[in-house]
Amino acid sequence: MQQIKPSTSGGSTHRFSWSCLRCGGWLPSFKPITRTVVDRVVPYIPETSVYFFDRVSRGALDLAAQASASGAVVMFEPSGRGDMKLFKEALELAHIVKYADQRMADLAGNDTADNLRLEIQTLGSEGLRFRLPRNRRKPGWRTLNAAPAPNVRDSCGSGDWCTAGVLSKLASRGVQALDDATVASVTAALKFGQELAAWNCAFEGARGGMYAQPQAVAVRSDLLPGTSHVTTQCVDNGVAADLVSCPRCDVA
Template identity: 55%
Template structure:
């Protein structure tokens, strides 16, 4: 495994998909980017200067090859992206539209708009991957998971034992036994207000949670921690105003990445040593990244729209309360569309041409 010893490392497993983004301009080409919560967080972390290692089961189908090409473009490692047994890469279609009041809305399609068949969905890595991946976990700063499986939990436990911060973002309902096990392993748990809040939160005497983050949509987020040994009161972080709102998809992924970039670069020992002020600043940085991302189509659209130096300038401006969001266009490479695997060859070719 090739990586820079000077950069912190993040490993992650969960939803790594091909995003097909249909923007407001119906005449514009459909964007096809690596996506999914795990895929986005790890790619953003690489963009922020980390080494990133997604763990997936890509089988070489057109969707997986597009995802792999996009990951390579941003410097993400492919070392563990074809874990056996391999399978089709998930495909998610996102449509961006305007509501009657002009505000942006988006919806996700899980079936092919041409043949009506369900698009490939997520399949977790299996125990076959654990031994191979576990060898590379020592020295990592973070292990991220947003979907639970026996293999994901085994790897998370290995990473925690090696000194990494284990981050869990519940994506929905899961096996109760595995969920309870995740709570005993994860040091950072981030979730929307509709989920764990009804169960009283993630931080209990039996959990490993050091930082609990509850997102509140446009209201911002609230959090509590026990970095000093005792569970703190909840603290509210109002949302950071977005300089421009084109699409809110992916804002949570940018928020997660920003928090980890500032709070977890030295692994579990570094997180334990962080004080309340440092934690507050890390959360604020994550919210700034989320606000910036809302100005572009797609979960990571800004990465394709501005140069890196301009990204830094815009983030600094938002943090100073003087947001500026301008596009310094970068030459975008076009790529052929990906057809639904279930479409007959002739219909698939037509679908590719139309999208």
């Protein structure tokens, strides 16, 4: 459950609760992919252009390896390190790695992974920086300022929207499309992702924009920041409680 509260600076802050608003019991949390799921998914891998994961597990890495072998772009956006052996393997498998400087600044410039095509380090309100290790002429860091967000209600999920925008521009044809990308096209893809992140700030919740403006999934330019006028509606705890599916008290 995401809880949004006004901040002293005039914006908003959010935090997450793992307890049900009705019964107080713990809500289900992340569980790693099982071998059964891996076996069930493998036949579909050849038709996949992108494989994204943010937590390491043996099953997730097995699928990443299969996807990579089939020509898909493998993107790793770590939410934490977990098992260090698996974490290192994830970095070696990934074609794109994206992480926040506040959490994992020590990953910057990791040249040990031969697969790495694009490294993205987000810098919060200051934007992001990126580098292309395989670009022999210009392998160093490039910085992009954050896209303006004129209507900020909640920033939750903006990083995910940025990722989705980047992948939609660079990975539609798998790793071959990524290899064919120029510095200019990578820069444009990152700026597009930043625009989606800024657009998302106008809505409450990580998927608020999808529900309020479903046509934005088609990425119309008139729905991006600076050109759209969007509204959202808060729900109190009584209403929110009715929307929670809790295995402990759900009677449906």
